[in-house]
Amino acid sequence: MLLTFHQQKSPPLATILWELERACFDKPWTLEQLDQETRKTGFLAFCSSASGTLHSSATTVTGKDSITPGCDMDWQCYSIWNYQGADQLLELYRIGVVPAARNQGQGALHLHACLRFLKDTTPFKRVLLEVHSANTAARRLYSRTGFQELYTRKNYYGKESACVMEWSH
Numbered sequence: 001m002l003l004t005f006h007q008q009k010s011p012p013l014a015t016i017l018w019e020l021e022r023a024c025f026d027k028p029w030t031l032e033q034l035d036q037e038t039r040k041t042g043f044l045a046f047c048s049s050a051s052g053t054l055h056s057s058a059t060t061v062t063g064k065d066s067i068t069p070g071c072d073m074d075w076q077c078y079s080i081w082n083y084q085g086a087d088q089l090l091e092l093y094r095i096g097v098v099p100a101a102r103n104q105g106q107g108a109l110h111l112h113a114c115l116r117f118l119k120d121t122t123p124f125k126r127v128l129l130e131v132h133s134a135n136t137a138a139r140r141l142y143s144r145t146g147f148q149e150l151y152t153r154k155n156y157y158g159k160e161s162a163c164v165m166e167w168s169h
């Protein structure tokens with residue numbers, strides 16, 4: 001799998017992520033929210049195309065030069081992360097696969113590729129995430145990728161509980 005490192009400039013990364021959010025989630029993050037996230041220290045995002053090519057944008061983690069990708073990429077999968085260097089902690093905030101490409105192994109492929117890339121570029125020790133307890137597909141994806149369930153936060157999302165999961169190496 002080809003791995004390309006870049007910071008997207010045109011169209012803005014937040015706009016690309018917003019389109020993917022709206023395609024993948026019932027309750028997408030807003031453009032404003034995404035714009036704020038992309039400016040935060042430790043922000044990371046990855047997008048995979050239909051061909052499986054993984055592109056990344058990590059403005060503040062490694063400070064590598066940016067490469068502007070084609071803006072007409074056929075993105076199928078993406079994820080949003082944050083890396084806190086002081087704690088060597090990665091947090092996985094979002095992962096989405098467009099509905100037409102689901103349940104074909106794309107999510108697992110993307111997550112494995114991201115973790116491989118992050119192992120090579122950051123000295124992280126563990127990854128934490130929170131997932132709706134009722135989100136069977138996501139929980140399955142995470143546990144198949146090697147995440148362990150740490151504990152449940154009851155009624156974390158209103159009446160729904162959240163499951164906190166960890167991946168470490």
Ligand SMILES: CC(C)(COP(=O)(O)OP(=O)(O)OC[C@H]1O[C@@H](n2cnc3c(N)ncnc32)[C@H](O)[C@@H]1OP(=O)(O)O)[C@@H](O)C(=O)NCCC(=O)NCCS
Nearest residue numbers: 094095096097102103104105106107108137138140141144
């Ligand atoms: C969660 C999501 C990213 C999974 O991506 P995906 O590409 O469909 O997942 P994969 O095809 O790689 O499957 C990974 C595992 O989950 C299982 N799975 C996938 N969809 C499933 C479903 N609807 N119900 C139960 N299990 C499911 C697969 O069978 C596979 O397990 P296996 O290896 O034991 O067979 C995708 O469903 C999605 O985008 N959902 C909406 C957004 C979301 O909820 N994101 C997660 C929270 S941030």
